[in-house]
Amino acid sequence: MLKHSTYKSIYSAEPVHSGSPAGFTHKTSKVHQTRKPFARRSLIRSLLIVAVIVLSLTGFISAFAASVSPGDEPVYETVIVMPGDTLWNIALAHKPDGMDTRKYVHMLTSLNRLHDSNIQAGAILNLPITD
Numbered sequence: 726m727l728k729h730s731t732y733k734s735i736y737s738a739e740p741v742h743s744g745s746p747a748g749f750t751h752k753t754s755k756v757h758q759t760r761k762p763f764a765r766r767s768l769i770r771s772l773l774i775v776a777v778i779v780l781s782l783t784g785f786i787s788a789f790a791a792s793v794s795p796g797d798e799p800v801y802e803t804v805i806v807m808p809g810d811t812l813w814n815i816a817l818a819h820k821p822d823g824m825d826t827r828k829y830v831h832m833l834t835s836l837n838r839l840h841d842s843n844i845q846a847g848a849i850l851n852l853p854i855t856d
Contacts, residue, residue, distance in 0.1 A: 801836075801851035808846040812839075819852050829853070 804815060812830050820829035832853040834842070844850070 800854065802854060804850050804852055806844050806846055806848040806850060810844065810846070812842045812844060815850065815852075821855050824855065 802819070804819065806815070812833055813826065816826050816829040816833060820826060830842070832855075833839070833850065836853050837850050
């Protein structure tokens with residue numbers, strides 16, 4: 726049998742003098758070393774959870790702030806585009822008396838988010854209601 730061993734128990738209560746402060750054992754220094762990464766991970770996890778909660782709450786708040794109540798929604802007259810229809814013809818047929826046709830065409834394009842004056846048959850256009 727061997728008389729000397731290199732095995733050292735981590736549960737010993739003897740102070741370790743090699744590089745450790747007086748009075749500290751391997752057990753306490755090991756626990757201290759493993760707590761730092763755990764604390765860092767738990768801090769990062771907590772910050773991520775808080776960030777997700779804050780972002781979701783701001784999304785809910787902005788969604789409810791931007792929503793329009795049913796009584797406040799603007800009411801539009803709609804028209805279905807037939808083959809051969811143009812924005813100009815639709816504007817001539819539906820614009821108020823005395824209004825410039827160019828202005829009504831511009832209102833049609835901005836209301837329906839059209840990039841140009843090309844419209845397809847079967848498209849549904851909202852008509853601006855002017856008083």
